Amino acid sequence: MFSGASNMVEGVDRAFAFIFITAIVFIVGITGFMIWTVIRYNEKRVKKAKQFTGSNTLEIIWTVIPLILVMVMFYLGWIGFAPMRNVPDNAMKVKAIGRMWEWQFDYGDGKLAKELVIPVNQPVKLELFSEDVNHSLFIPAFRVKEDVVPGYDNYLWFTPFYIGEYEILCTEYCGLMHSGMTTKTLVKSQEDFDKWLSELPVTGIVPDHAGLVLLKNTGCIACHSLDGARLVGPSFKGLYGKTQNVMANKELVSITADDAYIQSSLINPDGQVVEGFNKGLMKSYEKELSNEEIQKITEYLKTLGIDQQ
């Protein structure tokens, strides 16, 4: 009936097919019966109406049969829908922002687009976010639709199967230009997509690196600068991978600032004290920072060290 442009189409269209076929059978059957009755029992043909008043058997039959049919419809509707709420882990996440009266797609790192561009055969999860009133993101070809409600973390996902162009429409009334709130989905091959994404100019606000957020929140930057300036402690700039002279066990040794070194500097700062700095100023962060968090900080420190290598 429809071309299966996404993984959702099959389940949805199966439910459509069952309901529509049942509907046609019943509508044609009942209408035909009605017309036949009106002709066959027309007052011109019959002398006397039969005076029966009911039949329990019939009542049961026409309660049970529709009941069974609607339960099948319900079941098909349900299983066609169930995968829509079950996002696979490898889904690519894109934030879809609805505002009066345009769509915007946020690929992270300040990369914003007006059209949804996605790689083919890659599950995509759209995280729906509204800046003002309700909207609803609808891609008819993919059989997906979900409301974009302010204050709600709604989402939808799908896997596009073919390269091509598809409509995106807003289906929740949102004011004057509701009907103008349309855009397109462009499904591209993985290479084209990667190229497109890397060429997409950064127009939005680049969010802080998770590691930087941790540095700020834990208070590290009170003592460590990011720009090379010397504060209470040594600057983080260019730290990672650099060769550092430290006092360990009252001996001056030369070590390379790698993951393990950073980890130990955090957990046991006084174990290796950088030359020219005092011991005892930095406390141990063993209790405050988990290993993952230290990992993130380390990753961030790496980005500060790039120009050194």
Place this chain on the structure above:
Amino acid sequence: MSTHPTHNEHHDPEGSKIGMWLFIFTELFLFGGLFLVYAVFRNKYSAEFHHAAEELNAFIGTMNTVVLLVSSMTVAMSVTAIQKGNSKKAIGLLILTVLAALIFMVNKYFEWSHKFEFNLYPGSDVVKGLDHGEILFYGLYYMMTGLHALHVLIGLVLLIIVIVRLKSGRITKDHYSLHENSGLYWHLVDLIWIFLFPLLYLIT
């Protein structure tokens, strides 16, 4: 107002009573909508509701509960009185009820004006600065007690009409439908308060 002398509203106390109960149901669902909103937000923001409820004056709330309960009893008694044919006593008891209703309203007035003094009303700068849950709590507080107070006023008017009709002898031992139904309405006002009171004042 009827257009025909014989086209009289037929007298059916049982029917009027069912009518009154149906009306009470609609009132219950009117408040029911607010209770539903309360339940949803209370579930979402329990800590804030907790905190905001502490600001309410549980003492005034308790007093008003007592006042309303007493007034509910006096109304019920006045119905007993008219059923026994004692309309003097019925009037006396209703006057007590009206007094109780007035006390309730005066208390409410002080409660609200006290809040307004501290700029605790929806949309005020103080309220805008609060946490989300607290803003909603105050919204609910004003909406629920306000709507309830409106019902107290309507009940008050009804009771006064009953008093007047008792005086003029239009309500009697055999013809007291209006009296009974106004009583029912007053109990409804009480019933709603019974739920409002703990939900707004006591959940601390």
Place this chain on the structure above:
Amino acid sequence: MKNDKHPHISSYNQHITVLLVLLILTFITVAVSGLHFSTFSVGVALIIASVKGATVLTYFMHLKYESLFLKLIVAGVFLVYALVIVLTFTDYLLR
């Protein structure tokens, strides 16, 4: 319809007793709320309020002496409301 039998007249004393019960229950809720049962407090408060409400319905509102039909519709109405709450919360609690 039928039943134009004499209405039941509640005695003054009964009303006084009911009031006393209601006042005691009020006192209990206020006292309990002072104990800070936290999460339980809502439940306790609501249970007591329901008991009070039921008392008002049965005695002050005379339900005890009304026709079965009236009792049934009152019960039905509360049931409907309860179901509305339950269904709404299938959304909010299972989200």
Place this chain on the structure above:
Amino acid sequence: MSSTEKYTHESYLEHKGKYKGLLGWLTSTDHKKIGLMYMYAITVFFLVAALLGLMMRIEKIAPGPTIMDAQTYNGVFTIHGVIMIFIVVIPGLAAVFGNLFLPILIGAKDVAFPKLNLFSWYLFMTGAILGLFSQFVGGDPPDTGWTFYVPYSAESSTNVIWALSAAFILGFASILTGLNFIVTIHRMRAPGMTWFKMPLFPWSLYATAWIQVLATPIVGITLLMVIAERVLNIGFFDPALGGDPVLFQHLFWIYSHPAVYIMILPAMGVVTEIFPTFSQKPVFGYGAIAISSIAIAVVGYFVWGHHMFTSGISYWSRWFFSFLTFIVAVPSAIKVFNWLSTMYGGKISLKPPLLYAISLIFLFLIGGFTGLTLGALATNIHTHDTAFVVAHFHYIIFGGMGFAFFAGIHYWFPKMYGRMYSFRWANIAWGFLFLGFNVLYFPLFIIGLQGMPRRYFDYLPQYQTGHVISTIGAFILIIGIFMMISNLIYARKKGALAGPNPWKGVTLEWKIPSPPPLENFDEIPVITHQPYFFGDTNDED
């Protein structure tokens, strides 16, 4: 028959009360006059709203602006929806035919509270006029859609408050009518008329009345909360204040889904009266039809979530609401099968009322099955808020309730006015109506499935064919409506005398003169057998 004949008895129409003329009508507590006053008011509002519908169709004959701009269009569909839903179809059949015939059908002289009944009419008019005002008082007409979804309805700078207050007041008019009917049915049935000897139209009104009483207050308080949000800054639904926009949708549909059964149940009741009369045969499965009305009312109360399947409600909530939605379809099916069996084996005379009733079944089937499509979770995702929904509810509301109204007016017209209309013109009008209707709404299913959203002022070119066909249908439909109305208006004054029982009906209204006298019955009848007992009348043939 000469058209100048005059019936001899004094009917409720000629009866003079304290006041004469218009004032006499406006102060009358007679249930029949109140019913007629509802009918006239509703007809005018229907025509106004239908004209707005036609304007929308003309606008959509081509993409881009044709006869209006986007703001106007948004106002037009809002007012079209508000008038049609709150002023035309919710009160519609219950207030018109319920008022006119409920007391007669149960053998009573009036409703239980005649003054309250008149008061409801005034409330209704106040609300209706307030609704109309929202179009004209300063500012723009409301543009939120009849569903008033927040946050938009809390922000829109148009006259939303007027429309909200109108709906609020209309709600109370509806509650009071329901209350009145429940008490009437409980207390005023004629001696001998047990519950299961009551005709089926009163049964459907009884079920409807309960929904009116128990569901309407919820929308009342919800609209008040939106008003409070706009005026008093109480932000229950404002996300910026921690409120919840989806909660509004719950509250709104807790009422507005049951409201669709307020519309359809009396419609089902009306045609249930028509089938036995024109088949000269008792209704088939009396008990099943009566109970299914109650079942629809009860279960229908708990399916509101099917309007919110895409709004982000929980997985299990969707599951549950979808399940219950399918359950309510079954009692509707039962009714349809019982109607068919009522005709089967009868002595059918295909007069205009039956013609309308039969076409109702056809349209209701299409509307009902597309309702099932909307009720299934997977397919709802695709069709929600598209033209498919628009087609669904026009088929079921206009095709169900609208056609029931047409059927009912053709059925009871001779009783209401004592005169008969032209069958020929009634049949021709039906032809235009039926054809126009399908041409108007069927294409909307198709473009809906292709993805055409609703409430769209403008659209993508691929949907144009469907829109053009649809617009043509609207014009055919109008011809039908005009013919029908003219035929009836002409008959009102010039029609031939109808006599007390032109259709050989057996329910109580056919046993009194046409038009009925002021107090319906000289003597309250005593009921001894089933309401649809054709035993005696039929032996003559």
